Amino acid sequence: MGRSGHGELANVGSSIKPKTELELAIFQRSVDQVYKIFLDKVGRARNLSPTALDSVAQGRVWTGLAAQKVGLVDQLGGLQTALNLAAAQAELGEQWQVKEYPTPRGLNSLLWNNLSHGLTETNSVVLPPFLRTNWQQLEREWAELAQFNDPQGIYARLPFSWHFLNP
Structure with a gap:
C-alpha cells in the first residue's frame, strides 16, 4: 500500500507513517485547546477556577461514573435524561417536544x-x-x-469492509 503526498503536512493523520515533531505539536496544540475549553465551560458551570478544576480533572478522560464520583458531573444519563432535565429547568411542564433541524434523513x-x-x-x-x-x-x-438499527444512529465502524470469499 503506498501513499503519496507533497509538503510538510501532506500525511497528517496517516496511520501508516510515524508522526513528525511538527505533527505531534499540532495534535498537542489541538488537545490543549479542547482541554482549555473544557476547563472554561465546566469551571463556569461549577463555579470553579480553571486551576481548581484542573487539579480534579487532571487532563484525563473520565468514565461517567468516575467523573460523578469526583464531582465533574451531577447525574448520569443519556440524551433523553439531558432533555428532560433541560425541560424541567426551563419550566416547560409536561407537554413539550423536540424538533430536530434539519430533519434526520436515512x-x-x-x-x-x-x-x-x-x-x-x-x-x-x-x-x-x-x-x-x-x-x-x-x-x-x-x-x-x-443492518445498523440503533435508534439513535450511533455507530463506530472501520473505514473499510472485509469480504471473505468461500474457497
Missing part, C-alpha cells in the same frame, strides 16, 4: 434524493457512471448498512 432517503436528480422525462433513473460500474458493490454495502 440512507435510503439520501440516496434516492441524489438519484432523483438524474430522472429523465420518462421518469426512469439514469445512474451516474460510477454507480453503474459499482452497482453490485453498492448493493452489498447497502445491505450491510441496513
